[in-house]
Each structure stands twice: as structure tokens, then as C-alpha cells.
Amino acid sequence: MPFSPPNDxxxxxxxxWTVGMRRGAAGRCPNCGxxxxxxxxxxxxxxxxxxxxxxxxxxxxxxxxxxxxxxxGHVIVGAMLILDRFVLLPLxxxxxxxxxxxxxxxxxxxxxxxxxxxxVMWANDTRS
Ligand SMILES: [Zn+2]
Numbered sequence: 001m002p003f004s005p006p007n008d009x010x011x012x013x014x015x016x017w018t019v020g021m022r023r024g025a026a027g028r029c030p031n032c033g034x035x036x037x038x039x040x041x042x043x044x045x046x047x048x049x050x051x052x053x054x055x056x057x058x059x060x061x062x063x064x065x066x067x068x069x070x071x072x073g074h075v076i077v078g079a080m081l082i083l084d085r086f087v088l089l090p091l092x093x094x095x096x097x098x099x100x101x102x103x104x105x106x107x108x109x110x111x112x113x114x115x116x117x118x119x120v121m122w123a124n125d126t127r128s
Contacts, residue, residue: 017123024119025112029053031122037115044118055118057127064114071113072105 020030029035035050042064046056076098083089089097121127 015123015125017120020119020121020123021116022119024115024117024122027111027115029055030119037118038111042111042114054127058118058121059128060114060117060121063117064110067117068106068109068113071109072102075105076102 019033023030023033024037027037029037029048029050031053032048032051035045035048035053037044037048037055039045044055044058047054079101080094080098
């Protein structure tokens with residue numbers, strides 16, 4: 001009897017991580033691109049209202065905060081160094097500028113970063 005390898009990979013369509021990241025960062029279901037991923041600010045929906053894909057099986061855990069801190073830290077510290085090279089601001093002005101900017105940037109990036117992480121998890125079929 002000849003050996004025939006399992007044909008699992010042919011049955012599962014290849015998922016693109018760039019498509020998943022783009023859809024997730026836009027707050028859309030990585031599987032279909034039309035349904036919404038989030039129910040609120042950061043809570044992930046149980047399933048997609050459009051295609052029924054189980055979204056709550058992807059557990060991003062600490063990855064979104066980690067990547068958000070990484071991005072915000074590089075942007076803010078880079079901007080601080082560039083500004084410091086041209087303008088000498090007093091300490092109170094530095095605090096008044098950088099602290100709110102850091103908070104706003106963090107809150108603005110957290111959701112798209114979490115969506116992008118979920119998109120990569122969808123592409124790799126990393127379910128809990
Ligand atoms: Zn969907």
C-alpha cells in the first residue's frame with residue numbers, strides 16, 4: 001500500500017498576516033474584513049456578526065500593551081531628543097508637553113495594535 005501524506009494543508013487556505021493585520025488594525029474581523037472585532041474600547045467580541053468566526057478564541061494577552069509601549073516610547077523619546085536639540089524648554093513645559101502626548105498616543109494606538117495582533121494570530125491560527 002503506497003504512503004500518502006495527509007492533505008491537511010491543502011484543505012486549509014493560506015491566511016495572509018498582512019491582510020489580518022490590516023483588517024484587525026482597522027477594527028474589522030480578520031477573517032472576513034466586514035464585521036467588527038471590538039465590543040467597546042478593547043473588549044473582543046465573542047464572534048463576528050458578519051461571518052460568525054469565533055474571535056474570542058484569540059488571546060492576545062500582554063502583546064498589545066508591549067507593542068504599544070514599544071512604539072510610543074520610541075516616538076516620544078525620539079521627539080524629545082529632536083526637540084531638545086533645537087529648543088531648550090523648562091522642565092514644567094517638558095512635562096506639560098510630553099506627559100499628555102504620551103497618554104493620548106498610548107490610548108490612540110492601543111486599539112489598532114490589539115487588532116493587528118489579533119490579525120496576526122488569526123493568520124497563524126493561534127487559538128487558545
Ligand atoms: Zn468576520
